[in-house]
Amino acid sequence: MNSALHIDLADTRGQTAALTVSGELDLTTFGALDRSLEDALSEHPTLILDLTGVTFCDSSGLNTLLRLRRRAQDTGGQLVLAAPPPQMLRLLTLTGTDSIFALYGSLAEAWSAHPAPGAPPTT
Template identity: 50%
Template sequence: MTEDPSTTPPGPSHPSGPAGRLSVAVVPGLSRHLARLVGEIDMDVAADLRETLERALADAGTGLDLDMSGVTFCDSFGLNTLLRLRLSALRSGRTLVIVHAGPQLAKLLSLTETTALFTAPLNGSAAAGGAGPAGREPPYGEVPLP
C-alpha cells in the first residue's frame, strides 16, 4: 500500500506497514552472531524484530552483536525491545552488544542513559568496533565489519 501524496502531511515518508521499513541480516559467527539492522524501528516492527533477534540469540554461543549503524530511527518501542532482549540474553548466560549505532540511536541511548547496558564487558566477549578493547579481532571468521 502506498500513501496518497495529496493526503500525506509534509515531512519524512513513512510507509504504512512494516514491510520494507526494517531489514535484519544475521551473520553466524564462531561464538557470537552478528545482526545488521537497516531502517526504522518503531511500534509497527518491534514485535517482529524481537522475535527475529530472540531466534538469533538462541542460536548464538556467547551472545549477539548488533550493527545498528543503518538504523535511521528508533522510538521507545524499539528501545524497549532492545532492553527486553538484553534481559533475555542475560537470563540465558549470553550478552547483547551494540557494536555500531547510527546517530539517532546513539543519541537515544545517551539521553536514556542506557548506552553502558549494550557495551562489551572489559574482559571482551563481543566484536571490536568501539565496544571492546582496541585491536581485538572480531569472532566472525572472515566476515568484515564496516
C-alpha cells in the same frame, strides 16, 4: 514514512552471531525485531547488532532492545550494539541506557572485544 525493518545474519563465531539491522525500530517493527532476535538468541547467546543501517529508533525499539538484553543475560550471553547512528545514540544517552549496553563504533570493534572462544587475537 517507510518503516520496513531488515535483519540479516552477517557472521557467526562460536556462540556469538552478528546481525545487520536496517530500517526503523519503532512501534510498527518492534514485534519483528523481537521475534528475529529471540530466534537468533536461541542458537547464539551473544548477539552483536550492526546498527549502521538503522534510520530511526523510538521508545518501542529501545524497550525491545532492553528486553532482549535481559534475555541474553539470562542465558549467559550479551546483546552488543555496534555503530548506532547519531539519533539512536542520542536516545541511548538521554535515557541513560548507553551505560548498560556494550556499545562499539563499528562491527569490527565489537568482534575484537567479543572474540569467539579459542580464536586468535586480532591485530
